[in-house]
Amino acid sequence: MKTGFRQSMAWLHTWxxxxxxxxxxxxxxxxxxxxxxxxxxxxxxxxxYRAGPPTPSAQPMVDALARMAPGGFTLLLPDGRxxxxxxxxxxxxxxxxxxxxxxxxxxxxxxxxxxxTRGGEFFFRLHFQLHYMSPLWGRWIVSFxxxxxxxxxxxxxxTHKRIFADFFTFRPRKGQRSWIDAHAAVATLALPYHAxxxxxxxxxxxxxxxxxxxxxxxxxxxxxxxxxxFGRAAAGRPSGRPAPLVPVDPLLAEAxxxxxxxxxxxxAVSHPGDAAARVEVLRGPEGRLSNQRDAVIFDxxxxxxxxxxxxxxxxxATHGTMYGLHLGRFAGPVLRALFFLSALAGTAMVGTGLVLxxxxxxxxxxxxxxxxxxxxxxxxxxxxxxxxxPAAMAAFLCLNRLLPAGLAGRADWEVNGFFMVxxxxxxxxxxxxxxxxxxxxxxxxxxxxxxGLPVLNxxxxxxxxxxxxxxxxxxxxxxxLIVAALGALLGxxxxxxARRQDLPAxxxxxMAHGAAPAVPPTMRHGQAxx
Amino acid sequence: MxxxxxxxxxxxxxxxxxxxxxxHEQVFGTRRVPPMRGSLFRGAGWLLLVISLxxxxxxxxxxxxILLWAGLLTAAALLLALLLAFTPRAAAAVxxxxxxVALLLML
Numbered sequence: 139m140k141t142g143f144r145q146s147m148a149w150l151h152t153w154x155x156x157x158x159x160x161x162x163x164x165x166x167x168x169x170x171x172x173x174x175x176x177x178x179x180x181x182x183x184x185x186x187y188r189a190g191p192p193t194p195s196a197q198p199m200v201d202a203l204a205r206m207a208p209g210g211f212t213l214l215l216p217d218g219r220x221x222x223x224x225x226x227x228x229x230x231x232x233x234x235x236x237x238x239x240x241x242x243x244x245x246x247x248x249x250x251x252x253x254x255t256r257g258g259e260f261f262f263r264l265h266f267q268l269h270y271m272s273p274l275w276g277r278w279i280v281s282f283x284x285x286x287x288x289x290x291x292x293x294x295x296x297t298h299k300r301i302f303a304d305f306f307t308f309r310p311r312k313g314q315r316s317w318i319d320a321h322a323a324v325a326t327l328a329l330p331y332h333a334x335x336x337x338x339x340x341x342x343x344x345x346x347x348x349x350x351x352x353x354x355x356x357x358x359x360x361x362x363x364x365x366x367x368f369g370r371a372a373a374g375r376p377s378g379r380p381a382p383l384v385p386v387d388p389l390l391a392e393a394x395x396x397x398x399x400x401x402x403x404x405x406a407v408s409h410p411g412d413a414a415a416r417v418e419v420l421r422g423p424e425g426r427l428s429n430q431r432d433a434v435i436f437d438x439x440x441x442x443x444x445x446x447x448x449x450x451x452x453x454x455a456t457h458g459t460m461y462g463l464h465l466g467r468f469a470g471p472v473l474r475a476l477f478f479l480s481a482l483a484g485t486a487m488v489g490t491g492l493v494l495x496x497x498x499x500x501x502x503x504x505x506x507x508x509x510x511x512x513x514x515x516x517x518x519x520x521x522x523x524x525x526x527x528p529a530a531m532a533a534f535l536c537l538n539r540l541l542p543a544g545l546a547g548r549a550d551w552e553v554n555g556f557f558m559v560x561x562x563x564x565x566x567x568x569x570x571x572x573x574x575x576x577x578x579x580x581x582x583x584x585x586x587x588x589x590g591l592p593v594l595n596x597x598x599x600x601x602x603x604x605x606x607x608x609x610x611x612x613x614x615x616x617x618x619l620i621v622a623a624l625g626a627l628l629g630x631x632x633x634x635x636a637r638r639q640d641l642p643a644x645x646x647x648x649m650a651h652g653a654a655p656a657v658p659p660t661m662r663h664g665q666a667x668x
Numbered sequence: 669m670x671x672x673x674x675x676x677x678x679x680x681x682x683x684x685x686x687x688x689x690x691x692h693e694q695v696f697g698t699r700r701v702p703p704m705r706g707s708l709f710r711g712a713g714w715l716l717l718v719i720s721l722x723x724x725x726x727x728x729x730x731x732x733x734i735l736l737w738a739g740l741l742t743a744a745a746l747l748l749a750l751l752l753a754f755t756p757r758a759a760a761a762v763x764x765x766x767x768x769v770a771l772l773l774m775l
Contacts, residue, residue: 306685306745308753327745330738427731472670473732476739483746 144297151293155491156516158286160523161268163488165280167527168265169335170481172258173466173474174617176220179257181617182538184601186241186252189611192216196405198247199223200386203407206240210408215390216244217401217422219613254548255538260556261531266343269553274346281343287336290491294325301326314497321490324483331480332487338464341457367454379413384441386417393419393434396446400425407438415439418447423467430458489524496520509572518567525580526563528628532587532621533559539598574635581632588625592618669727672773673737675765676720677744682763683713685748694756716766717741 155162171178180187196215203211203225211227214220223244229236241250256263263269267276295301305326308319325332345352349360356363390402403422409415415438423429431448462468466477499513534556541551563580570576595618596602606615685691686701687709693699701709724740725733751759 303688303690306681306688306691306749306752308749310753323746323749327749328742331742427735468732469735473736473739476736476743479746480739480742483742 144299147293147296151290151297152495154286154293155290155488156495158283158290159488159492160519161279161283162287163485163492163523164527165265165283166481166485166488167531168261170478170485171531172262172265173469173478173481174620175258175262177258177613177617178261179255179259180221181595181601181614182255182257182535183241183250183252184599184614186222186250187601187614188221188243188245189609190221192218192221193244195387196223196244196390197385197387199225199242199244200247200383200405200407200410202242202247202249203227203240204383204410207238208409208411210406210410212404212406213242214404215402215422217403217424221613222250253538253543255552256549260534260553266339269557277343277346281340281347284336284339288340291325291329291333291336295329298322298326314494314501317490317494317497321487321494324486324490328480328483328487331477332484334463335481335484338460341460342464344457367451374408374414374416376409376412377414380411381413381415381439383407383410383415383438384417384436389417389419389434389436389441392436392443393421396434397421397425397432410438413439416444417441423462423465425468427462427468428455428458429462429465429467430455492516492520492524514571518564518571521567521570521576521580522560522564525577525584525628526560526567528624529563529580529584529587530556530560532584532591532625535591535617535621536587536594539594578632578636581628581635585625585627585629585632588621589629591621591625669723669773670736670740672766672769673720673723673727674740674744675769676716676723677737677740678748679763679766680713680716680720681741681745681748682760683709683711683716685713685752686760687713691752691756694752695760 193216196213199213203213207225207227207229209227209230211225214224216223221244223242225240225242227238229238241252242248243250263273266280267273268279269276298304301322304319304322306323308316308323310316312319340347345360352360352363356366386405386407390405393402394400401422401424402419403424404420406418406420407415408418417436417438419434419436421432433447435444435447436442437444466474469477496513496516499516500509503509503513534552537552537555541548541555545551563583566580567576570579592603596604601611601614603615603618605611606618686695687706689699689701692701692706720740721734721737724737727733728736747762748759751762
């Protein structure tokens, strides 16, 4: 067995990181993109984009929804990031299948006719429940990998004994040494973020992961639990007597006054037009970390304030703060950019860790003279994940512009197309096993797609950089610019790799001649990091 | 304010880093750090990091300020590590950035 505490932690770090690494890379990268979920959705449905500040009144949308959804509805109000109104409700008596969604123009309340697309929601869902499987299974798999991530973070800290001495150290162009430096740098320099995001990520799914306390205290009644914990009163029944719905704008203003000026995030109306109507105004993410439910309830006919719900216990507040921290919806542009940067560092941490394993094994393999199945598999998965996923994500955005607007099942085809591209790149990685060529080609593809996206956007959308930049529409321009920048980065990686094609061959030859390798291949991570 | 906090965090990290032999050599050419200079760099480094925290908190409030500071520390340290690897002297020179940033803020 492994000798010593640090060695066994190094072993644990290596294997927990490697086995969960590919899913973790996808979780990190799609999660990183999800910091811009509303912006991605707006970009992907740009024909419906409304420029300018949000409309002050919610009344037109509420009036329209009261006609469409007489049983009641929830409306997400437009804010500084989302310019349209998003509503959902359950068709009465239709059970699970009765879920309806609508996107509304805040000025008129009319339905917005945009192309059918999942938008940023796709990356967001993929981030925690994967795809092509039941969301529950996906969540369990992601949770398991997140737990491995937590294990890898803690064992990694133990393994890396020179955290402070190597804090600012990155030695480029030194083979394995550089990979270790890069891995340690992106891990330690954003360590608070990595620990926070992994732990709070597990907290978001904690009721699924550890439901036992809830099951004992509320046997067979999870709704009773959540109503009590999150301070939600059960909705009443309609009275059958018609009565007009109270104007909602004064209610929004009143709720905002109660919250000390913080704006409302959503409004939920039950039984509009009935004498038993109720209006719930829920606080938005602005001005607080927590996403804990904080609602002001009004009578839907008289407009009288009935109650303030939520803000129940310390435990619920802790949960809400951790959940809110994970989502980061409270963050303004600067803080959001910093979260995005740290999340990219997290993605790079997983990616460099995966590459590091392969680099070390390859040295061992060069010495032994043959490449084992395990190393081959890791190299294929590494390539298809680290270079293939960004390329597929860029392809997803390109498909959004290329698929015809009237295609049946269009939103699904965007997603299927994403997986077809990704699957093709996996095949390509398998065919290009063991060389740099595969990396050069996939990075080049990702770079081309990323850099090409603003061009494609200019050809297919009225909201391209030539319009959005002069108008200062950063909500849309941001996506073009960020994707192009990342594309340039990946394209640059392709060029660098292509230029240094000769380097590994020389190194392998040197090693074959018995010259001292940088690190004896038998050494594991912990010793090598010294 | 955010820019100033970022510049201060960068300068603070540069101070800490110049007190270390490896980085002292990269910038000044000698591996041995004179003891006085080492303590000076280390002290100034920590002080600048604390000032950066104060600036963040003053600008964004205690809750968001601390989060902002943590994010700025990461950004500053990543930038410093990257610059240090390729142009160590320029990396050290960028540490003087709080002066022009503060001047701009005063104008």
